[in-house]
Amino acid sequence: MQKLYPLRFEPMFRQYIWGGRKLGDLLGKPIGEGEHYAESWEICDHDEDQSKVAFGSLAGSTLGSLVKSQGEQLFGRHAPQKRFPLLLKFLDAQRNLSVQVHPNDAQAAQLDPPDLGKTEAWVVMRAEPGAKIYAGLEAGVDQSGLAQAVEEGKSEECLASFEPKEGDCAFLTAGTVHAIGEGLVIAEIQQASDVTYRLYDWNRVGTDGKPRPLHIEQGLKVIDYERGPVTAQTPKPLEGSPAERLVECDKFILNRWKIDEPVSIGGSDCFHIVSVLAGSVEVEGDPSGESLELANSMLIPACCGEVKITPKEPSILMHVHLPIDP
Numbered sequence: 001m002q003k004l005y006p007l008r009f010e011p012m013f014r015q016y017i018w019g020g021r022k023l024g025d026l027l028g029k030p031i032g033e034g035e036h037y038a039e040s041w042e043i044c045d046h047d048e049d050q051s052k053v054a055f056g057s058l059a060g061s062t063l064g065s066l067v068k069s070q071g072e073q074l075f076g077r078h079a080p081q082k083r084f085p086l087l088l089k090f091l092d093a094q095r096n097l098s099v100q101v102h103p104n105d106a107q108a109a110q111l112d113p114p115d116l117g118k119t120e121a122w123v124v125m126r127a128e129p130g131a132k133i134y135a136g137l138e139a140g141v142d143q144s145g146l147a148q149a150v151e152e153g154k155s156e157e158c159l160a161s162f163e164p165k166e167g168d169c170a171f172l173t174a175g176t177v178h179a180i181g182e183g184l185v186i187a188e189i190q191q192a193s194d195v196t197y198r199l200y201d202w203n204r205v206g207t208d209g210k211p212r213p214l215h216i217e218q219g220l221k222v223i224d225y226e227r228g229p230v231t232a233q234t235p236k237p238l239e240g241s242p243a244e245r246l247v248e249c250d251k252f253i254l255n256r257w258k259i260d261e262p263v264s265i266g267g268s269d270c271f272h273i274v275s276v277l278a279g280s281v282e283v284e285g286d287p288s289g290e291s292l293e294l295a296n297s298m299l300i301p302a303c304c305g306e307v308k309i310t311p312k313e314p315s316i317l318m319h320v321h322l323p324i325d326p
Contacts, residue, residue, distance in 0.1 A: 002057060004073045004301040006285045008292075009051035009063065014039040017206055020094030022185050026126060027090060027295035039091050042297045043273060045084035046192050056287035063299075076269035076302025078322050085116070086252055086320065087192040088273060090125075090185070090295055097180040098212070099134065099155050099200040103222040104174035108195055117174040119251045120190035121233075123318055124164045125277060125295075128183030133170050134159040135178040135230035143225055146177075150216055155200040160229030168232040169246040169254070175224030187275060187295075189320050191251055197222065243319065250323060257317040264306040265319060272300040272307075272321045279315025284308040 013031055019038025024031040031037045044051045050062035063084050072079045102118035134156060141158045149155045159177060172178050180186060197219035206212045235244040247254035266272045275297040282291050283298055284307045291312055292298055300307050
C-alpha cells in the first residue's frame with residue numbers, strides 16, 4: 001500500500017443567491033461565469049460531495065475512498081472513522097445568509113438518513129464597514145418569544161450581533177442561532193454535516209422567484225436557548241510557538257500561525273489541516289511542485305508526522321486538527 005503524502009484537493013463550488021464574485025476576485029479561486037458564487041468546499045467527505053486529490057500518484061482519488069482504504073495512515077490515533085469528520089470551506093457573503101440553526105450529534109443521528117451535528121468556527125478574511133455576524137440569542141429571549149418573532153418575520157430582532165474585523169474568529173456550537181451578514185468573506189471549519197434549518201430568509205425570493213423553504217418547526221426544536229450573545233474569540237498564545245489557539249472544543253482544535261520563517265506542523269499521530277489566510281508557503285512533501293497560496297489548503301495525513309512549512313513571505317495559516325487526548 002502506498003504511503004500517503006500531503007494532499008491538496010480540487011475545490012467544489014456552490015452558487016446561492018447570497019454569493020458573489022470574491023471567491024475568484026479576492027481569493028483567486030477558478031470560478032466560472034455568474035454572480036452568485038457563495039462557497040468553495042476545500043476538504044469534504046459527505047455523501048456524494050467528495051473532494052478529489054489534485055496532485056501526485058493519488059490524483060483523482062476521493063477523500064472518502066482514502067478514508068476506507070487507508071484510514072490508519074490518514075487518521076492515526078483517531079482511526080477508524082466512517083468518514084472524514086470535518087469540512088473546510090470559504091464563503092463569500094454579498095447578501096445576508098438566512099437566519100438558521102444546526103442540530104447537535106444526538107439530534108442529527110435521528111434523521112433519515114442520519115448525519116453529524118454541526119459545530120463550526122469562522123475566521124473573517126474580509127469585512128466591509130458595518131458588516132455583522134449574528135450569533136446567539138439576546139438576553140431574555142426564550143422559545144415562545146423567538147417563535148413569535150419568527151412568525152412575525154422579525155427573528156433577527158432576537159439575535160445578538162457584532163461587527164467583526166478581519167482576523168476575528170466566531171465559534172458556534174450546534175444549536176446556536178446565527179446568520180452571516182453581507183459584506184463578509186469567511187474561512188469556515190465545521191463538522192462534516194449539511195443539515196441546516198432556516199428560520200428566516202429576510203423576506204426575499206430565490207432564483208425561481210419563490211421564497212426559499214423554511215424549517216421553523218425543526219429549527220425551534222434544536223435551538224440551544226441558553227446560548228446567549230456570541231462575540232469574537234480571544235486568541236490564546238501557545239507557549240514556545242508562533243501559533244495562537246482560537247478554538248478548543250470536543251469536535252476540533254483551531255489554531256492560527258503567523259510565520260516569517262520555517263516551522264514544523266503535524267505529528268501527534270493525527271491528521272492536520274493547513275490553509276493559507278495570507279501570504280504563500282512551501283510544504284515539504286507536496287508533489288505539486290507549487291507553493292501553497294492564499295485560500296489554498298493541505299491535508300497532512302497522520303503518517304506524515306511533522307512537516308516543514310516554509311513561508312515565501314510573511315504568512316498567516318489556519319491550522320486544524322482533532323482533539324488529542326493526554
